[in-house]
Amino acid sequence: xxxxxxxxxxxxxxxxxxxxxxxxxxxxxxxxxxxxxxxxxxxxxxxxxxxxxxxxxxxxxxxxxxxxxxxxxxxxxxxxxxxxxxxxxxxxxxxxxxxxxxxxxxxxxxxxxxxxxxxxxxxxxxxxxxxxxxxxxxxxxxxxxxxxxxxxxxxxxxxxxxxxxxxxxxxxxxxxxxxxxxxxxxxxxxxxxxxxxxxxxxxxxxxxxxxxxxxxxxxxxxxxxxxxxxxxxxxxxxxxxxxxxxxxxxxxx
Numbered sequence: 001x002x003x004x005x006x007x008x009x010x011x012x013x014x015x016x017x018x019x020x021x022x023x024x025x026x027x028x029x030x031x032x033x034x035x036x037x038x039x040x041x042x043x044x045x046x047x048x049x050x051x052x053x054x055x056x057x058x059x060x061x062x063x064x065x066x067x068x069x070x071x072x073x074x075x076x077x078x079x080x081x082x083x084x085x086x087x088x089x090x091x092x093x094x095x096x097x098x099x100x101x102x103x104x105x106x107x108x109x110x111x112x113x114x115x116x117x118x119x120x121x122x123x124x125x126x127x128x129x130x131x132x133x134x135x136x137x138x139x140x141x142x143x144x145x146x147x148x149x150x151x152x153x154x155x156x157x158x159x160x161x162x163x164x165x166x167x168x169x170x171x172x173x174x175x176x177x178x179x180x181x182x183x184x185x186x187x188x189x190x191x192x193x194x195x196x197x198x199x200x201x202x203x204x205x206x207x208x209x210x211x212x213x214x215x216x217x218x219x220x221x222x223x224x225x226x227x228x229x230x231x232x233x234x235x236x237x238x239x240x241x242x243x244x245x246x247x248x249x250x251x252x253x
Contacts, residue, residue, distance in 0.1 A: 002204075003229075004207075004223065004253050005037040005209060005229065005230035005250070006036060006037070006231055006250045007090065007092075007124060007163075007230070007231070007232050007233065008039065008040045008233050008234075008237025008238075008243055009092060009232055009237065010041065010064075010237065011064070011097070011234060013238055014043070014046070016049065019042055019043075020053055022040075022243075023040070023059065024053060026038075026244055027057040027059050030058045030244075031247050031250070031251035032251065033058035035251035035252075036230075037230075038058060038059050038247050039061070039062050039089075039090050040059065040061055040243075041061075041064050042062075042063075044064070044078055047061060047083070047086050048086050051086055051087035051088065055087075060089045060090060061090075062089060062090030062091055062122075063078065063090070064091075064092050065095070065112075066079065066083055066093075066112060066116070067079050067080075067112075068112045068114070069115070070115075070119070080118075080119035081119055084121060088121065090124055091112075091116050091123055091124065092165075093109050093112045093150075094106070094126045094150065095126045096126060096128055096169045096172060106150060107149065110151070110152050113150055114154065117154065122162075124163040124165050125151075125164050125165065126167050127143050127164060127165070127166055127167070127190070128143065128168045128169050128172075128211075129168055129169060129170075130169045131169070131170035134168065139168075139186060140186070143189060147190055147193050147194065148193065159194060159198050159202050159206060160198075160205035160206055163206075163208075163209060164190055164194075164207075164208045165208075165209040165232040166186050166187050166209065167211035167232060168212050171212030171213050172212050172234065173213070173235070175213055176212070177212055177213040178210070180218075180221045180228075181225075183225065184225035184227050184228055187227035188226070191206065194206050208229050208230075209228070209229060210222050210228050210230075210231055210232075211233065214232075214233045215235075215236040216236065216242055219246050220249045223249050223250060230250055231250070
């Protein structure tokens with residue numbers, strides 16, 4: 001039985017005091033960690049203070065991206081060792097906004113996934129198709145190719161510990177959401193692809209999230225789907241009350 005994982009992606013929102021206040025509000029109201037993993041992926045500026053604020057609670061802190069190298073002359077970047085040293089546990093890799101605005105590719109995402117595992121971080125690998133690709137019937141081939149390239153060089157044990165977030169690009173921040181059946185179908189394709197690349201045990205273990213305008217109003221239907229093990233959430237993770245409702249749905253799935 002896969003434990004659900006609900007991860008909030010704050011993107012470039014909140015200031016330091018707002019971020020700390022959010023964690024203070026939610027940390028004592030979290031569902032049991034035995035039922036759901038709760039993660040907040042915050043702007044890099046706040047990671048150290050949020051890890052400290054969430055200390056000795058079931059809230060885990062993640063980063064929104066990282067560089068694949070441990071150190072070097074990469075002005076403005078953050079290394080996996082720096083994240084690990086702060087107490088960060090998760091990192092989002094290959095989000096569509098990173099691909100669209102910062103020229104990240106399947107190949108660079110793979111380097112980061114491999115590096116994250118090599119440095120004790122859990123990567124959340126994002127995959128998803130554009131509206132044009134969906135309308136052309138290319139969803140399956142596009143997503144499967146992203147998965148195959150993203151998990152290259154991983155062992156079966158590493159792949160089993162990976163989190164994959166299926167985020168159809170046309171549904172991110174648009175208010176549009178794939179139907180639960182459509183989302184489940186693609187998540188099922190991802191699981192099948194993992195099985196073909198590794199084995200059925202790895203496919204059964206890997207957790208696959210859905211992301212794209214997830215909110216309290218639709219989270220329960222999504223969580224009831226066979227292949228959806230959680231959600232990567234943007235706007236609905238910015239308010240404590242909303243985030244807790246998402247976690248509750250995950251814990252009850």
